[in-house]
Amino acid sequence: MSPLLELQSVLCANTRATKGKVSAPPMAVSSSPILSLLLVSTHAKLGSSSSPSLSLINFSSRPTNRPSSSSSVVVFSYTESGQGLASKDKKLLLERYGFDADVFLSQPSSKSRRGKDRLKKGREKQDPPEEPKPPRTTHKLLQVLGGRARRKKLLSPKGMDVRPMMEVVKGAAFDILQAAGGCPASLRPGRWLDLYSGTGSVGIEALSRGCSEVHFVEMDPWVVSDVLSPNIKWTGFLDVSVIHTVRVEKFLERAEQFVGNTGPFDYISVTPPYIEVDYGILMGQISKSVLLGKDSFIVVEYPLGTDMLESCGCLVKITDRRFGRTHLAIYGPEWAQKKRRSR
Incomplete structure (x- = not known):
């Protein structure tokens, strides 16, 4: 007798043995080489409890080391344990009839595969x-605006990724610096x-008006x-x-x-992006930096x-002006503040 027929006979016997304890559904066996379906009860062999449940085993009707033209057996088993067949019982049952239990028990059921596919599609939506x-x-x-490169056009990004200083603010800043430095026509020579x-609009303006070198960050x-x-x-x-x-913070630290x-x-x-900067922390970092004299x-x-604040390190606030929603503050040495006031 073949393993498949022997397995069918044993399962039928188990069904008769448990008659009266768990109502087993009728057994149907397909003669098709593609699928054989057995509905059985395994109470007599695989444990007992108070409530029946349904477990499912899928395996080939031929050992796995044979060619792929094998049938499939699907075993539905009712038990009173409420848990279905234990893994060890499934393994013993498969090995008894010549099947590779490790292969069959490691394969996901079609139901679980469908569930994963639905979950994946739902996430994609x-x-x-x-x-x-x-x-x-x-x-x-x-x-x-002024100096050697006066009226030369400068590139700027479209949109709000970079917000350059408004030209009216920039012009006012350089007029104040030139007056405070004692030379209204140009900046005092120095490094910016x-x-x-x-x-680079501000730094280029400084170079155009007389600065000797600019470091852009x-x-x-x-x-x-x-x-x-x-x-x-x-x-x-x-x-x-x-x-x-x-980053400016890293530049100041090192x-x-x-x-x-x-x-x-x-x-x-x-001239930072407004919403991304804590001015208190930033000005405190500048005031303690070796870059400030x-x-x-x-x-x-x-x-x-x-x-x-009214001061930044050893420097005092020379001016603080408003241009709409923008403010401009300039800090400098005390001698520059006195010179500007005298003017």
């Missing part, structure tokens, strides 16, 4: 793929540090390569410019690593509603 962002582009809306430089690589660097090259200040592609022992800067401009000037652009 809930989380649609993100659309690729449009490429960033530039336009020429800015210009140099342009923090959050973006387009900008963290966005695209802005550096497609906006800042072309602007510096176009205005002719490539030889006196240094670009640091790094100032000597980036600029060496060249001493403090004569000018520092701070007793004769330095600091230009700070900040939004309406922000409280700025």
Whole structure:
């Protein structure tokens, strides 16, 4: 007798043995080589309990080391344990009739596969793929206001990724600095540090008006390569410019690593994105930095509603002006404040 027929006979016997305890469904055996279906009860062989349940075993009617043209046997078994067949019982049953239990027990059921497929499709519907962002582009809306590169157009990004200082604010800042330095026609010669430089508009204006060197600090690589660097090259200040592609906080923490022992800067401009900066922390970090000297000037652009201190380190506030929703504060040495007041 073949293993399949022997298994059928044993299962039929189990069904008769448990008659009266658990009502077993009628047994149906398909003669098709594709599928044989057995509905049996296994109470007599595999444990007992108070409530019947249904367990399912799928396996081939031939050992797994034979060619793939085998039938399938699906065994539904009712037990009173409420848990169905235990794993060890399934393994013993399969091995008894010449089947590879490890292979069959490791295969997921078609029901679980369907459930996973439905879950995957549901997640795909809930989380649609993100659309690729449009490429960033530039336009020429800015210009140099004074000095050697006056009226030269500068690139700036379209949109609000980078928010350059308004030209009216920039013009006022340089007029105040020139007057405080004692030379209304141009800036005192010196080195400029342009923090959050973006387009480089402020630093390039400083070079155009007489500064000897500018260090630009900008963290966005695209802005550096497609906006800042072309602007510096176009205005002719490539030889006196240094670009640091790094976060401002990191630059201030490791100032000597980036600029060496060249001493403090004569000018520092701070034009950050408003909502991403804590001005109290930022100005405190600048006031303690080796980049700041007793004769330095600091230009700070900040939004309406922000409280700025009356001093920054050894420097005092020279002016604080409002342009709509934008404020401009300039800190400098006490001698510059006295000179401006006298004027």
